Amino acid sequence: MYGEVVSTRQLGSHLVRVVLGGPGLDGFTTTGNADEYVNCYFLPPDAPYAPPFEDEAVRDLPRPQRPRPRRITVRSWDDARRELTLDIAAHGDVGHAGRWATRARPGDRLQLRGPAGGYHPHPDAASYLLVGDESALPAIAACAEAVPEGRPVTAVLEVEDAAGEVPLHSPGVLHVRWVHRTGHADPEGLLADAVRALPPAPGPVSAFVHGEAGATRAVRRVLLGEGVVDEQMLSCSPYWRRGLDDEQWRAVKADWVRALAAEDVTA
Template identity: 75%
Template sequence: MYGEVISTERLSSHLVRVVLGGPGLDGYVHGEDADQYVNCFFLPDGAPYAVPFEDDEVRALPREQRPFPRRITVRSWDAGRGELTLDIAAHGDIGYAGRWASHARPGDRLQFRGPAGGYRPHADADSYLLVGDESALPAIAACAEAVPAGRPVVAVVEVEDADGEVALSSPGELEVRWVHRARQSGAPEDLLAEAVAALPRPVGVVSAFVHGEAEATRAVRRVLLREGIVEEARLSCSPYWRRGMDDEAWRAVKAAWTREVAAEPVG
């Protein structure tokens, strides 16, 4: 499945919105999870093929010519218009996804598989906690819009500075706390955990979504579980990337790292 770029918009210093449309999206079915994502394929420079391509066609090529898969959050799907909106974290020309989004123009094509997802705010929770950095901001925005009306929801989001902030909305009673890396002197992996630990303790059952940098999500997970703020069954915690590693290096060790974190004592 593939889409053609209809429009692009820079939402913040590190976030680009790309709207896809066209007949390549025929048959797309959006799921029920709030954190829906598609597995996109970004072509390397000089690729001897174009979108759409067949999987068998590219598997036979040398590794450096094959497309690079990246999971990208679906910000929204407009079934009536047949338009798929992706908000993609972009840090200059670092990373295949961000570089593609920064340079995308109408008519460009992007191939993907999916969608898939794993979290929707629990309908029976008393309140909601959404935590992450720029990479998780699109999913946080979608989750905030999926909470039941009138219930408290707190979003704690790490960005570089005020230029990284975007407007968030929710049918719930939304409070957003921005954590600016540029103003902090502590260890970067501790910034979100410290901000979460400083929150007033919520009352009742909490549903939590914690995604972003690997060590940062691990630190937040420790706070939430060791303090008994969230039951593990109501916590979605996933590392999108890891500081000091490029995408390929992180993909090679992510599964083992995730198992290690899941086995970590929380008492």
Template identity: 35%
Template sequence: MSQLLSSVKPATRRMRVRAVHTLSPRMRRVVFTGVAATDLADLASAAPGAAIKLMFPHDAAGSGRTLGRAYTIRRYHPARGELEIDFVVHDETPATQHGPAARWLEHAAPGDEVEFAGPKRGFRADPAAPWTLLIGDETALPAIFAILETLPEHAQVLTYIAIGDARARLPLEGALASHPRSRNIHWVESDTAHAGAMMVGALSAQSMPTGTPQVFLAGEASLLKQVRTLLEGAWAVPRDAIDAKGYWTAGLSREERKAAEAR
């Protein structure tokens, strides 16, 4: 989902909304095509979980200015030249408190255009890892599902996803819906304040496969901190076996989070 990207400004391109679909009460998919024929071509080589930065209009940045927000590539279809991005819908937040991405999403319609840059790095599966552990909150669903769809057929995978309530559960699509690994997706319901503790409890209660896993961990900062403490402590998972991505911090906007990290 949304995350921070490098402050280096790469070249931007434009893409156009082709369709908007509601996947669940908490997730909306926007399908894009490139404005120019080659605008999306390099996304074909992006690893699962890779992100692009979308540039949204924002009055606070000044007339004609934009603020960047990073979103995971859910799926790219080279033959059709279509890019799918899934957005979490923050229906619990009053519209007056929506950020630039949420305001844009609320009114997004076919024909709308948006600038973007990227992609940035994604998840690279380690063929030597005996098994894979995917952990995140609902903002990590696009990355986790993209990874699940691209792991080798024989890969042993366990998936844990923290969600606020059952409305955030997404139906599995395509081949993943009938794949045996879909039975190893565990939904952990909790509010944001307790998501880390609930996730640690769920992981600790599960009998895990033998060997050191390759871990993808993404979502809210406090959830990541608590889960990493478990993984690197009691589980003795090496730091370099954990691909962790902090997408957001509860109670802070991107700009506030960036300022806090700079202190």
């Protein structure tokens, strides 16, 4: 499956909205999950092929020429127009996904597989807490739009500075707290400190905590260690790790996630 770029738009300083369409998306069917994502395949500059391509055709190529798979959140799917909107975190020339998004032009093609996903704001929660950085902002925005009408929802979002802030909308009663990294030498605890400072929310609380690995771990310790959220009502996943590039993080992510799940936050 592949999509053709219909349009691109800069959202804040580190987020690019890419709208895909075309006949290559004829087989797309949404899962309906708030954290829905697709596996996208970004090509290296010297790739001797272009989308659409068969997996078998690229599997035996030298590693530098193979596509780089990345999970990208589905911001929205317009079934009537058959258009897929992806909001992609972009930090200059760093990262295959962000680099492609900043350079994408109408007519460019992007191969993808999916969609998949498994989270939706818990319907029986009394309130909702959404926490993350730019990498999780598209999923958090989708989650905010999926909460039941009238219920309180708090989003705590880390960005570089005020230029990275973007509007969020929700049928719930939405409160957004922006946290800026600028001026902090070690930002790993910024989100955890901001969450700890929040006033008590009506329970039970359904929480979605995604983003940088160390930051999500710190927030998880606050939420579970201080009894803010029951573990069954918490979705917590690391998307990336500060100090590691994409390939380095992919090599250690599974071990990191297992260690996180086994951690005793009450000790």
